[in-house]
Amino acid sequence: MSSTANKESTGTSSLSSKPSGKSSACCTCSSPLLSSSIGRKWIVAITGILLILFVSGHLLGNLTIYPGPNWINAYAEHLQSLGPFLWVIRLVLLAIVGLHITCTIQLWMENRAATPQKYAVTNTLQTTIYARSMRLTGLVVIAFIIFHLAQFTWQGFNPVTRTWIDAQGRHDVYRMVIAGFSNPFVSAFYLLAVGLLAMHLSHGISSLFQTLGLTTAKLRPLFERAGRIIALVIFLGYASIPLSVLLGILRYPHVSLCPFVH
């Protein structure tokens, strides 16, 4: 029995044309679950779900700009009043983004190593542009997030906005956002970034169901359509804000769009 097993294993190693890149490539953990191809894809999918929830929650918060400064400034003040807990949320988000990116880069490097030579004739074969551009859209989105944090959280580009106070003595986020998006370059970058984010989500949302093993042949087209629709709704929600500023629908001082909300 043992001799057969030995023969088997030596046969395998001599037949094996190339050494395994996979087990050595993952250095984050030794658990087979988390170092395997599928295990790390689960991490990408689960962190992806959390980031989609963040993106949706953030959008709902942002939309409070439409009822006017009272709403968005109160919302911002409420967030700031969380104090140390806000930092916990930030660090957790940072860890989620870090895991999402680390696992993706590892998987991508392995994929490159697994495909040493491309075909002379490229054929996309059913693959969507959304799926093929995941790395590019992801990279632009992360670059945008850094810019976005510098602009609206740290307020490093225009520090005077830190001193803007509304009638109730709260930080005037409303005025800061209008001032920021009045710059067409800032708005253009924002629109580009949320457009690419929507492309990323369009593949990501349908893809995570497949990775988590929740799809069937019947359900997959539905998940794909749901991914497109959710991505489009998120894009329209985010894109509406800079567009409203550029079109003068949102302006400072605030002009109420609705007579019932002040």
Place this chain on the structure above:
Amino acid sequence: MNFHLRLWRQKSADTPGRFEGIEATNITPDCSFLEMLDIVNNRLITDGKEPIAFESDCREGICGTCSLVINGVPQGPGRGAACQVYMRKFKDGETIFVEPFRAGSFPILKDLVVNRSAYERIMRAGGFISEHTGGAPDASAILIPKPVADKAMDAAACIGCGACAAACPNSSAMLFVGAKVTHLNLLPQGQPEAKKRARAMVRAMDEEGFGNCSNYYACEAVCPASVSASVIAKLNRDYIKGEVSEAVGAID
């Protein structure tokens, strides 16, 4: 019909390859792609040149040995294996690129022939069932619901040709492994190994150096057996179930 072939020529696994232009003249439209290559080879031999090395076996679309990539499509245009591609599919005077499967885990042996032993080694890790020897049991002794039998049969249609990994931009073998795991895990005969199968086969797949699935579904588009990528979802599910069971000590 006449064709300008751009064929991949490579002497051995260790030497670099390159494309060679070869003219295929006076080919009847009803020739299969492989017959066309036979004709070209006969002429090359007559001229004292080295014939093109390519694989084929059944030539009736069953075995999947003919691992050609025609104009960037593994197993050629249309559904089915490359031997089922006929020259009438192409335009007269067309330039046709013929390449071997390109995946790091399928090393090229010569010209258009690759070594697909990696799939065999994955099968050895879990693509089997344990069964008593002796007289064959009564075929109807074990009841299998029709929908289950249908799903298992759809997955069992996989011939292990390797087109899925060849078509995948990441050279991922997930459609192949998914098909085997779905086929055997759905049936009662596959239950003794069901919990370990996905785990063992995915580990073997990773060790062979295949890439990771990015849900591009190019595999599904070229599969000559029309295996659906839903087998990959089942593989993902069964794999995690197996790993979690092992981690918490539910099975050995």
